[in-house]
Amino acid sequence: MSPTRFASEHKWIYWGAIVILVGLLVTGLIRYSAFKRTDETADKAQQLSQDLVKAGYPAPDQETVERLLGTDGGQVCEAPGNALKEALYRIQQLSTGTGGPGNRPVIADTKAVEVERIVLQVYCPDQVDDFDDAIDDLKTDDTVRR
């Protein structure tokens, strides 16, 4: 196939891209494997499970929650009111299903927002007010059939 032919003609561009991506990959794998489950991650995940069930949601997988949220909520608690993060969230998560430039905001599902709030309450309660301010004006609807 022609991309192979192109590879030979622009070898050094390809090698540059490959080196950078492999470097990132190795970094990512090292960082990922460095994560350790502890009693604290388990306790937090357990508490989240209980709160979600209490709010009418199914209990998530314990190990997945521990890895995703750790002890400090990970990326979810990383300045949830931060404008940049909020922008990305609004563009990526509250939009249509496109991979190209036709991305458009939609009227998002109500529960998507509620769940994130429960996570914040468990992992970083001090961030809840910022989050509430950030999404205060978010208009939602029950667009997902459950």
Next chain:
Amino acid sequence: MASMDVPADLPKPRAEARPVAPPTLTWVTLALMTTASVASLRAAPTMAVYGLACVFLYLVPAIVFLLPTALVSAELASGWSGGVYRWVAEGLSKPLGFLAVWCQFAMTIFYYPSLLAFVASTIAFVIDPSLASNGLYTAIVIMVLYWTGVWVSSRGTKALAGLSSWGLIIGTLVPGTVLVVLGMVFLGQGNPSAAPMDASHLLPQWTGLASLVLIVNNFLSYSGMEMNAVHVSSLKNPAKEYPKSMFLAMGLVLLIFILPALAISWVVPADQLSLTAGVMQAFDAFFSYFNVGWMTPIAAIMLISASLGGMLTWLAGPSKGLLEISRSEGYLPPFLQKLNKFGIQQNILVTQGIVTSVIALGYALIPNVSSVYWIFSTITTQVYLIVYLLMFVAAMRLRKLKPDHPRGYRAPALGLICTVGLLSSLAAMFIGFVPPSQFGSGSVWSYILIVGGGLVILGLLIPWTFLKMRKPSWRTAAADAPHEGDAA
């Protein structure tokens, strides 16, 4: 605008030789480029939340928007080289041809910052998640990646064709296949699907306007299918090969959108997807079910390469179309029409880069800009719909005005297809004025005014100013000369 057609007594164009490129692309490569422009796995977790209804949410827009776009551009590209500007110029008028390619070009300027911000956040996920909300980090990543993309694009079509094709294969097709295979293994092991897969869940929840917004806005998931037609003269036999390329791309786009989203919905419950608050976290949740969580950083790198490959196709396509019509009609100053030694519109790319950089820096560093950035996405998609409106009308006119013009492919029931495409585009434009979640409790009329104002400024006022300011001496290629590589 039609009254602004080029007068007959224009001075002779400058004798600047235009490099005539030999065929450099195969139809498969062009199909991969087209697919890379439109489809990626980025949206899979978002759509997986809808469960089985995501099939409906992709198929209906495919029937009423993707199919008309693909069939019409297959016919037009098999008859006329040059892409959308040429089709509209031939079918309607040259100024409208300029308007079409301008709208396609202008839309991308606001696309790059949000795309590259996603790439920056994904890199942050891999190396240090706390970087994701750091404006300076995001600004640096956007700048470095964008200008590297400009540099790669300026090396010629071959360089970007290879990178974008491999980006699609490595970043979308391989991980997409892995997701689907793992999803099938999950079901094959006797696990019940997390999302109900029965007939009652085939349609999305109907909540009135919110559901309509979701369905109609999804039409735009397929926008960009026609964009790579600008490279049609790089094919050996455009008349025959472009339609084949389009059909392959159409199949790939549908598979990439539907199957991975479905696979995620089988494994990860919708509420848990909401809990993840990020694309990579959703992939992590998916892989963790199979105890292969270590695949998450690999998937992240793959998604990065797919996003960058897609960006390359957008850098090269619309800017080339803008160059072509500007050279033949003098719509842009000669400085912007200058080509580098690879025959690439380097100055257009650099100028676009400067504008994009300013917008991207604003996006990354100024909270007030980032918090309203989604409005730009809406405005630019509205602007892009002008391209489709013009394209469908031009296709119908060309069938009527030039029925005997040789075409390598003739779309069946073109009138019906164009009418459906036209109505879909109009519906999408209309729905674009409905305030989404992000607008909150603001006044509907102020939203209409913002989006309508943006549409008029970006989609009509700026191109109109270019047309007004053009000078006959700016023509650098013969407008009436036979176009290089006419497809059929």
